[in-house]
Amino acid sequence: MKIATILGTRPEIIKMAPIIDEISKRNIDQIVLHTGQHYDEEMSDTFFRDLDIRTPDYNIQVGSGTHGKQTGLMMKGIEKVLLDEKPDIVLVQGDTNAVLAGALVASKLHIAIGHVEAGLRSFDMTMPEEINRRAADVCSTMYFIPTAESAINLLAEGYSRKNLFITGNTVVDACFRHLKIAKKRGIKEKSLKELNIDKMDNILTLTMHRAENVDVKERVVGIIEALKELDDADIIFPIHPRTKNTLEKFGLFDELNNLEHVHIIKPLGYLDFLLLTSASTLILTDSGGLQEEAITLSVPSLTLRYNTERPETVTAGGNILVGSDREAIVSNARKILDNKNFADKMKNAINPYGQGDSAKLTVDAIEDYHARGLLDIVA
Ligand code: UD1
Ligand code: UDP
Missing domain, CATH: 3.40.50.2000 (Glycogen Phosphorylase B;)
Structure with a gap:
């Protein structure tokens, strides 16, 4: 065969x-x-x-x-x-x-x-x-x-x-196997190493690249306004090339990059990225794979979309859909950052992906x- x-x-x-x-x-x-x-x-x-x-x-x-x-x-x-x-x-x-x-x-x-x-x-x-x-x-x-x-x-x-x-x-296979390998190897990428994530109290990993978000200025603005308010956390944003291009086109890249608590870095390799996500308090994303990995790693996630083809993550209690709405992003992020019981409940969601x-x-x-x-x- x-x-x-x-x-x-x-x-x-x-x-x-x-x-x-x-x-x-x-x-x-x-x-x-x-x-x-x-x-x-x-x-x-x-x-x-x-x-x-x-x-x-x-x-x-x-x-x-x-x-x-x-x-x-x-x-x-x-x-x-x-x-x-x-x-x-x-x-x-x-x-x-x-x-x-x-x-x-x-x-x-x-x-x-x-x-x-x-x-x-x-x-x-x-x-x-x-x-x-x-x-x-x-x-x-x-x-x-x-x-x-x-x-x-x-x-x-x-x-x-x-x-x-x-x-x-299969993302569960990849995630389990490679997290172990990543932990043995440690962080390799210089830009992530220099952030000293071990010393950070609240890491928010952010990824976004979905065309319906990043190609629409109002949506990007809504998300950036929310990020500005979450200034007691360290937001680490390995930026997808599509998103870098559109943020630059909209003239929003520098505004975001100049925020002291937002750390924009280049996309990470899988091992470094797993070390980052597994150390995070919260994942903010519009990625499909990351919704699955968040629940696999027991990290609460907020999905920057109004629908998802991964509704199991929401019904299991590990993921909340917040779209690009400033108020929805901030209020849900605050619950996870400030309310340990709420965060623990999300962390305990059972992984539906095997x-x-x-x-x-x-x-x-x-x-x-x-x-x-x-x-x-x-x-
Ligand atoms: C594609 C997939 C999307 C998937 C995503 C994963 C489709 C329709 N979209 O979206 O479903 O979630 O990959 O990341 O198949 N670019 C670079 N370097 C690269 C690749 C892309 O600079 O190596 C830039 C180019 O400017 C390009 C833009 O990113 O025009 C978008 O890339 P493209 O492959 O068209 O779509 P993604 O947004 O990556
Ligand atoms: N990922 C990565 N490095 C990064 C960002 C994402 O290794 O800097 C991984 C992530 O762990 C997940 C996958 O890329 O397994 C998700 O890819 P992406 O979000 O580009 O696409 P989608 O899943 O939305 O199709």
């Missing part, structure tokens, strides 16, 4: 790492194809080193661009590789443009598709991610689903129960489908 894994952005590398590793351990033939959507050292290469996974066999270097251009270039590059390599199954992860491109190309070549992190729904079709994940699900053969809630989304859309596998999320054996369950299911000849039937 040959498995082709398609990835292209930071979260896909992190979440596919445990699966790539598991495939290697079982000596299954595999290729890894990088779309090149993320290309800066700190958005891509650093993760292959930190997570100790094989370097991609192909990088089709699509770079940045509009959705149409990026997806089109990906489709062209992926098609060539799949025609040459003829894998038995193509794995795509999550909801990026690589997932859409990979799923469209593989399905037209009649190659089985495994969608890792399938079934999530924000029910917000203005998000490119919602379009990508829904389209990928239509094309897929096997669905690796983090939770029962996401399985219910797929059942409600008429997908066959037989092809659904509730595996948890035990850290998601990669094993995923590859078990693929081997079983292959042995039963089911990967050959993609109709």
Whole structure:
């Protein structure tokens, strides 16, 4: 059996790492194809080193661009590789443009598709991610689903129960394994080391990059106004390149950077980032992966969005949706910072994303489908 894994952005590398590793351990033939959507050292290469996974066999270097251009270039590059390599199954992860491109190309070549992190729904079709994940699900053969809630989304859309596998999320595998490694290694990145996070009482880790937030000036302003008020905490903000660009465009970068309690640093490698998040009192984010990691690490999170495709984190009690509303961000952050009982309750939320054996369950299911000849039937 040959498995082709398609990835292209930071979260896909992190979440596919445990699966790539598991495939290697079982000596299954595999290729890894990088779309090149993320290309800066700190958005891509650093993760292959930190997570100790094989370097991609192909990088089709699509770079940045509009959705149409990026997806089109990906489709062209992926098609060539799949025609040459003829894998038995193509794995795509999550909801990026690589997932859409990979799923469209593989399905037209009649190659089985495994969608890792399938079934999530924000029910917000203005998000490119919602379009990508829904389209990928239509094309897929096997669905690796983090939770029962996401399985219910797929059942409600008429997908066959037989092809659904509730595996948890591979981010838990990555997080557990690499936090141990990170603790042994210690902080490597100079900008984080210099902040002396051991001496900080209240660390707020902030990440944001979601187009519907950072590309809209009023939303960014709402978030910055809230950050100004939380001046008794140290806000550490490893900034995504998209966000750096738009803050500069809106003329807001210097205003934020000049706040004494806000520390803007470049994006961190996975090990350094885990050391930062696990030491945090609170995580403020619009990231999908970070909502999952926060509850995995027992750190309360406030999500800077008005909806989430990860509602389990909210119902479990570990995450609150605050959007970009200054008052909602400040009042909820204050409860976590000032009220120990409130914070403890959030910390005790039960992680809905599994035990850290998601990669094993995923590859078990693929081997079983292959042995039963089911990967050959993609109709
Ligand atoms: C993409 C995904 C998003 C995911 C995120 C993870 C889509 C539609 N979006 O968003 O779902 O949550 O990755 O981080 O697939 N840039 C650089 N260097 C890089 C990469 C990007 O400077 O290595 C800058 C470019 O100016 C680019 C912008 O960031 O135009 C946005 O990058 P892009 O890959 O289009 O989308 P993300 O916002 O990263
Ligand atoms: N992450 C990281 N360094 C950073 C910021 C995030 O390693 O400076 C990791 C984080 O731990 C998570 C993933 O990147 O696993 C999330 O990626 P991102 O927020 O870019 O994308 P999303 O999950 O929203 O698609």
